[in-house]
Amino acid sequence: MKKSRGIAILAAVLIILAGLAYSASIILSSTGKGENHNIKLGLDLAGGVSITYQVMDDNPTDEEMSDTVYKLQKRIESYSTEAQVYKQGDDRITVEIPGVTDANEILEELGTPGSLEFRDPDGNVCLTGDDVETAKAVAQTNKMGSTEYVVDLKFNEEGTKKFSDLTSAHVGEVCPIVYDEQTISMPRVNEAITGGSAQISGMSSYEEAETLASNIRIGSLSLTLQELQSEVVGAQLGSEAISTALQAAAIGLIFVAVFMIAYYWIAGVAATIALGVYSTLVVAIIYLFDVTLTLPGIAGIILSIGMAVDANVIIFARIREEIASGKTVRTSIETGFKKALSAILDGNITTLIAAAVLGIKGSGTVKGFAYTLAIGIILSMFTALIVTRFLVRALYAVGFKDAKFYGKSKERKVISFVSKRHVFYIISLAIIAAGFIGMGVNKANGKGALNLSLEFVGGTSTTADFGKNYTLSEIDSEIVPKIQEVVGSGEIQTQKIQNSTQIVFKTRNLDLDEREALNQTLADNFGVDEKTISSNTISSTISSEMTSDAVWAVVIATICMLIYIWFRFNDIRFATSAILALVHDVLVVLTCYSLLRISVGSTFIACMLTIIGYSINDTIVVFDRIRETLKNARTQDEATLKEIADKSINQTISRSINTSLTTFVMVFLLWLLGVTSIRDFALPLMVGIVSGTYSSICIATNLWFSFHKLGSKKAKKK
Structure with a gap:
């Protein structure tokens, strides 16, 4: 050049x-200030719209409520992946959507949740909203050159088969779409549709198409809901x-x-x-x-x-x-x-x-x-x-x-990490064992193995009108300590209702006496009129289905990573060692949560996912150097493999430390400067970074060597 x-x-x-x-x-300067050029923030950083629905069905079961919450969660993810849905009391469901300031607009777009059915000409139900994956309004140009408004439908796997059977059997006939026992569309089947997607035509305007699409999107719920109230809520953090x-x-x-x-x-x-x-x-x-x-x-x-x-x-x-x-x-x-x-x-x-x-x-x-x-x-x-x-x-x-502008690679004494592998194994097992013992002791004392947050276990939501517009910092310093005198030192989430002097407090589940004591405390210390105070039992915002989704996602991701590493390194021992090192880091961070009683909420999931990504990347770098050195090795006996392992670790150790140091400093500053909830997130993340570096240097490569040694012994016995 x-x-x-x-x-x-x-x-x-x-x-x-x-x-x-x-x-x-x-x-960045406009983010969080509501200006045009800003990043959309979640409920925890910017607040949003809160909509409470009343279940219209009589005596809904827990299973029906849970199913409705989960399906509603999946429906509103089109607005934001960070939206929250949870049960309030026995027959209410609250939806919180971040980054939105117009509740009426959301209600209009979302529609009223109800039951949706696709029927044949005789009135028999052939599909329900459960079988629909997506539905959206589209304006398109027809063969005559004029604009027509249609609804594009896409069915899931089971719905594809059902819709294929329905349309194949009734070509030329009208098959009604019924929403809450009211016919909302009468489309005619022009041909058998087997590809899993379809169009409903005949709408006079885009608004009519969007209304139909909205009803179809929201129509797979197990229960019929009616809007009870809606409000704009402030940020949680x-x-x-x-x-x-x-x-x-x-x-x-x-x-x-x-x-x-x-x-x-x-x-x-x-x-x-x-x-x-x-x-x-x-x-x-x-x-x-x-x-x-x-x-x-x-x-x-x-x-x-x-x-x-x-x-x-x-x-x-x-x-x-x-x-x-x-x-x-x-x-x-x-x-x-x-x-x-x-x-x-x-x-x-x-x-x-x-x-x-x-x-x-x-x-x-x-x-x-x-x-x-x-x-x-x-x-x-x-x-x-x-x-x-x-x-x-x-x-x-x-x-x-x-060369002076690029520095020199210093010769370092080669440290034998492999010869000390049993010491490293013992240290890791001791730390992990301490975590499980801590969880056992906590459970025996009635505290729970882990300190699960309200996002996992639910609790009581108390809304009170203070007649004064408090800032979040004032709420944390003045009001929260008084509430803790009643409910204890556990987690308390606070949220302001915009353009109002009302504040929402979410605490552990309170019994009747504790609710009355809390009402009295707010009245005595802040002059709150007890008539303005309302409280409800709320379910977790992280449902069991969402937790199951997260777990399965991690399991599938781990399997995919294992297959990729196996394929790229052409040796299952590399893949197995990397995954075991990853599991090691997750368990070490779990020990941190257990012993320090850090609140386990949505940030716990994020923390674990971060550690998984960081750990696997760190380990791959060391394995890449081993793979490169193995190509030039004349033999692969135990002594040679040990030398290669030690040499590879020593060659990459400065890289591991340097990368970990820079990442650790970023997280440490987040912990040092952040608010309480951010600190609860940053602390275990720092532990995970240290653990990820340790496992890459002291565990992963040693496991690879141990598996090689074990394989050699079995081969000799044969």
Whole structure:
């Protein structure tokens, strides 16, 4: 590359970065303030619309209520993956949708939930709303060139077969669609429809098509619901959570930039510019794709920032090694990027597989986490493999050609980690055992194995009119301590109702005496009129079905990662060791939750998912070096494998520590500056980062060696 071209590339990248930074500053400055150019925030960060429905059926069973809650949750995910649905009392259901300020608009779009049936001409029910996957209004141009309004239907697997049977048997006949015993459409079957999708035509306007589509979307519920009340509620964490998260991110990025430049010199400058491009691109993509950002989403971004740094660290470590071997700087740069490619791709693809499965199979906060993580992974690979590469080449072209600008790979004494593997196994087993023992002791004392939050166990919701507009910080410092005197020191969630002096408090389940005591406390200390106080028992916002979705998503993602690693490394021992190291890290973090009694809520799921993504990526880097060294090994006896394992760990240990340090600092700042709920999320995440680094260095590779040794012994016996 010529010097003039190098200058042009540097200038172009800096101009693009300046433009992206300006755009990101506009987006971030308006986020949380309700302006046009802002990122959509979840209930925990910005609040939204709360709609309470009354069940019209007599004596609904728990099973019917649970089924309706889950199906309603799946329906409203079209508005936001972070929407919450939970049971209130015995016959009410509350829906909370973030990022919305007009309750009437949502009610109009959502429609009134009821029962939907597709019938044959004789009135027999052939399909229900359960069989419909999606329904949306579409304006299209017909063969005559005029606009017509239709509803596009897509059925699930079972619905596809039922609809095929219905249309095949009644070609030319009218098959009514009935909603709450009222016929809402009389479509004529023109032909047998077997492909799983169909169109309902004949609507006079787009609004009529949208109303029909809305009724079909919401018509699979087990119970009939009627709107009882709707209101706009404030954020659960408040604007302070946004500002502290941004402060932590800004300080963290500055630290990362200083560290990278100090450690990797001119290559660190390239990485810092690329990281700037990455960070501003993340903001732009989240805004453009209308992703709802919540606390779990922030976790996905933090993890992807760590992985963006990690890719650069892998590349620069390789460049240093090539320079140390006597190659020219130019050759070392090209070879370094080439040799780092497999580790970067394998590490990021395994995490991307997990994100994809979680996005498809998960629900609620799991989807939000998966989306932000996937965006971050794709952008991190782009900036590391494309932007950083162009920058390093350009810097070389403008004059940074001396090896002194890239640093030297220092010769270190090889530490034998393999010979100490049994010590590491014992340490890990002791920590994990402590966690299970702690859970057993807690359960025996009636506290519960884990400190489950209201999101998992439900509780009591109390609404009171204070006649004064309190800020969230005032609520936390003045009102919450008085409530704790009645309900104890357990979790208390607070939420303001917009344009009102009413505040909602969610606590553990209170009996009648405790409710009366709480009412009296609010009246005595804050002058609240007891007539304005209402309380209801609420179910968990994370239903058993949602938990099951999350668990299955993680299981499927783990299996997919195992298969990918097995395929890429052509050795089941690599895959098994990586997954066991991943399980190790999850159990270590679970120990943290158990012993420190940290509240287990939606952020718990996000934390565990973050650790899974981080752990697998860290391990893959070490395994990639083992795979590379094995190709050149003449023999694969026990002594050789031990030497290869130790050498690979030592060659990648600086990368593991550097990446973990930068990621740890990002999370530590979030813990240091954040509000209480963010700290409860950041603390176990820090434990997971340390555990992930430890397992990659001390557990995963040692397991791989142990499996090899065990296989050799079995082969000798035969």
